[in-house]
Amino acid sequence: VNSKATVTGTFVLSVFTAVLGSLEFGYNIGVINAPQKMIEQDYNATWLQRYGEPIPSGTLTSLWSLSVAIFSIGGMLSAFCLGFVSEWLGRRKAMLINNLFAFIGGSLMALSKLCRSFEMMILGRFIIGAYCGLASGLTPMYVGEIAPTSLRGALGTLHQLAIVTGILIAQILGLEVLLGSQELWPVLLGLTVVPTVLQMSFLPFCPESPRFLYIVRCQEHQAKRGEQEVGDMLAEMKEEKRKMEMERKVSILELFRSPLYRQPIIISILLQLSQQLSGINAIFYYSTSIFIKAGVQSPVYATIGAGVINCAFTVVSLFLIERMGRRTLHMLGLGGMCICAVIMTMALALLDSVPWMSYICMLSIFGFVAFFEVGPGPIPWFFVAELFSQGPRPAAMAVAGFSNWTANFIIGMGFQYVADLCGPYVFLIFAVLLLFFLIFTFFRVPETRGKTFDQIAANFNERSVGGMMDMDMDMDLDKPSTELDYLGEESIN
Numbered sequence: 001v002n003s004k005a006t007v008t009g010t011f012v013l014s015v016f017t018a019v020l021g022s023l024e025f026g027y028n029i030g031v032i033n034a035p036q037k038m039i040e041q042d043y044n045a046t047w048l049q050r051y052g053e054p055i056p057s058g059t060l061t062s063l064w065s066l067s068v069a070i071f072s073i074g075g076m077l078s079a080f081c082l083g084f085v086s087e088w089l090g091r092r093k094a095m096l097i098n099n100l101f102a103f104i105g106g107s108l109m110a111l112s113k114l115c116r117s118f119e120m121m122i123l124g125r126f127i128i129g130a131y132c133g134l135a136s137g138l139t140p141m142y143v144g145e146i147a148p149t150s151l152r153g154a155l156g157t158l159h160q161l162a163i164v165t166g167i168l169i170a171q172i173l174g175l176e177v178l179l180g181s182q183e184l185w186p187v188l189l190g191l192t193v194v195p196t197v198l199q200m201s202f203l204p205f206c207p208e209s210p211r212f213l214y215i216v217r218c219q220e221h222q223a224k225r226g227e228q229e230v231g232d233m234l235a236e237m238k239e240e241k242r243k244m245e246m247e248r249k250v251s252i253l254e255l256f257r258s259p260l261y262r263q264p265i266i267i268s269i270l271l272q273l274s275q276q277l278s279g280i281n282a283i284f285y286y287s288t289s290i291f292i293k294a295g296v297q298s299p300v301y302a303t304i305g306a307g308v309i310n311c312a313f314t315v316v317s318l319f320l321i322e323r324m325g326r327r328t329l330h331m332l333g334l335g336g337m338c339i340c341a342v343i344m345t346m347a348l349a350l351l352d353s354v355p356w357m358s359y360i361c362m363l364s365i366f367g368f369v370a371f372f373e374v375g376p377g378p379i380p381w382f383f384v385a386e387l388f389s390q391g392p393r394p395a396a397m398a399v400a401g402f403s404n405w406t407a408n409f410i411i412g413m414g415f416q417y418v419a420d421l422c423g424p425y426v427f428l429i430f431a432v433l434l435l436f437f438l439i440f441t442f443f444r445v446p447e448t449r450g451k452t453f454d455q456i457a458a459n460f461n462e463r464s465v466g467g468m469m470d471m472d473m474d475m476d477l478d479k480p481s482t483e484l485d486y487l488g489e490e491s492i493n
């Protein structure tokens with residue numbers, strides 16, 4: 001059998017359709033950045049009309065922060081349901097039904113100005129967040145499952161690429177001359193239904209994931225249908241199924257209880273936190289207002305500049321990830337971000353006395369974004385999948401997703417307050433956090449590139465048996481590992 005998979009039209013359509021979900025996820029991360037001032041003015045006008053007085057500025061900050069951050073609450077809740085929904089409905093039907101959320105959420109946001117209701121806007125953000133929580137899990141899952149092995153790595157990165165492209169599109173459309181104006185911002189927010197409609201109309205022509213049909217639903221015939229080169233794939237799926245049957249499903253509670261999983265789950269959670277608490281979303285949600293504070297002349301274009309750099313470095317990291325190790329890249333990214341955050345703080349603090357510091361500030365934000373995409377952006381997601389085998393993986397992914405969205409919420413909700421409180425020194429907080437995560441990664445995170453799961457697990461086991469809290473971090477994964485090591489207590493049954 002020819003191992004080079006033939007790429008059919010249906011396959012391309014399926015990948016494209018699925019990735020529209022990631023695009024929409026990115027769009028909704030980036031979209032509220034540019035029109036912040038306009039929307040705030042409308043909140044103010046609504047308040048004035050309802051209560052006969054201008055909105056107190058504290059209330060406005062709360063309402064705006066809530067509008068930004070409630071998105072993550074939606075995402076947190078739905079990300080938690082991902083495992084259940086994707087098994088119950090199947091990947092394809094789950095994506096189809098998920099689109100209803102996007103449709104309702106987008107419409108609520110688009111109509112909120114017309115109806116003079118910030119409640120609608122906030123509810124809309126919540127619902128679109130719920131869509132994004134599911135989409136951010138379903139897309140990589142579906143694409144990974146329909147992709148032939150030889151293309152899986154490359155196609156997997158399309159998810160991240162589509163997210164950053166979505167952010168960039170939102171930033172460009174958010175220009176005041178396009179849709180970021182006082183009259184048109186509802187259109188900007190409502191445009192999120194366009195990929196939804198596209199996805200809904202294409203999905204009926206996409207096949208259900210053969211892996212889902214075979215492994216979860218045990219339908220060999222269905223799985224074979226619609227797939228030409230099933231020979232390889234079926235053998236592989238059989239192997240996967242056999243492995244799954246060997247391993248018991250692990251619950252979330254067990255993940256924390258069993259010494260076998262405790263180390264990897266702590267690492268997974270901290271990696272997710274390092275992604276969100278690095279302060280990157282403070283940039284994506286609030287860069288325009290940061291640039292205004294920094295005295296950059298055209299803040300919206302600077303935001304777009306950050307979006308372009310974001311895209312470019314995502315592509316760069318796609319090439320780096322398989323060459324350099326994940327651990328190295330993650331540390332490089334964290335270290336770079338930390339330095340940029342310090343420079344940014346100094347530039348903001350010196351702004352009054354040295355006018356050209358606004359350029360330094362802008363450049364350091366660009367550097368911050370670039371280093372993010374080198375490591376902390378893409379790596380935490382697939383690292384979780386690499387640390388856990390089939391049995392504990394779904395529970396681990398749920399825990400990781402939950403921590404990610406929780407941290408995302410904390411930043412979305414808290415940043416504006418803390419920024420008002422600390423002024424130019426707000427990014428020092430992120431610098432300290434970044435330094436902490438850098439040190440943690442150095443001492444605790446193993447390299448997984450080119451290692452089989454058995455080798456990774458063996459390393460954790462060795463350490464959990466021989467003094468887990470022992471600070472000499474012997475990351476030597478190349479030691480030959482006996483199979484007994486890895487199977488540990490589970491091999492008894």
Ligand SMILES: *[C@@H]1O[C@H](CO)[C@@H](O)[C@H](O)[C@H]1NC(C)=O
Pocket residue numbers: 044045054055056057060
């Ligand atoms: C709200 O609008 C009023 C009048 O249009 C204005 O004076 C006030 O500064 C605005 N408040 C805020 C917090 O923007």
